[in-house]
Amino acid sequence: MSKADRLRRAAGSQALVRIKRSPRNADRIDGIVVAVGSKWALIAHTGDGGFFEGLIAIRVKDVVTVKRDLSFEERFARTQPEWPPTAPANLDLDTTAGLLRGMSAISPMIAIEQERRFHSRMAWIGVVHEITKRWLWLRLVRPNATWRKRPLGYKLRRITKVFISDRYLTALAAIAGTGPTH
Template sequence: MASSQLRRAVASRKLVRVGRSPRNADRVDGYVVAVGSKWALIAQVGDGGFFEGLVAVRVKDVVKVRTDRSFAGRFARTRPEWPPTAPPGLDLDTTAGLIAGLSAISPLVGIEQERRFHTEMSWIGVVHEVARPWLWLREVRPDATWCKRPHGYRLRHITQVFVDDRYLTGLAAIAGTSPRH
């Protein structure tokens, strides 16, 4: 059901609100630009209709896709980023392929593991290595300094991947785009 709703959203090119499980998962507002067997890619839209990067969510976690009829959808169509599109050749069928593809277009990648610790947790960094079943991420700390060693995250536990939003762009500028060794 979620897969067909997401595919209809791609075809309609309408602003949608994507509800996900578990209940504490944040809703994602934006334009669904591509759907694979495992991941859906959304051009996220923030308050007022400004584009805020790309977000990939697991298709199996999507519980609701509703059209958003607010001003934001009409405004987004006036932005230079319109129409949003998926990067060519992005693999939405495997987590490893998705992360490798998104890290090729953005210096920093954010991941979430919403079921870990019974809350939403985000980590941001540079992809060090994707070696199944792990993602090794050289993280940026909250003070915009780099962790000394990469941390490992199980690919199957990642529930959201995001790139190129305003926060990541600002963090990349402060920390530099590559970690110090």
């Protein structure tokens, strides 16, 4: 069974799953698979206890295992107001540029990771400035919650994970101000 088929089966079951990915330093994703495209899978991410924490898109090719989580967290997730989690309409999971455009339309801020580029988990959080055929340009929020003046570029092919969360990312935006100044 292919990686995409395993993810599609998980999406059909609406079961809480644990997804192990490559490379080795990539974090495990816990949640409910809500959509699968040719390049990207979208997961309604759950944190400790089964609380929904946002949407995570991961590359299908990076999936190593998809295992059902048999803990109480799935039963708890089903009691949350976000249940059942669904994929946003018209989200492009077949291209990286389309995914980024769609995710940035849903949330004012996005986080990306490039797990193959660095041997540790590093996330960049910001507002999309521009998306070209090969590059994403982000206006970043610094660790001290101030805006970086100039956007930084990231090669689309190196992005391995995209994350949005109303709670987490919007809180950062509030701390940093209403948004980057142009």
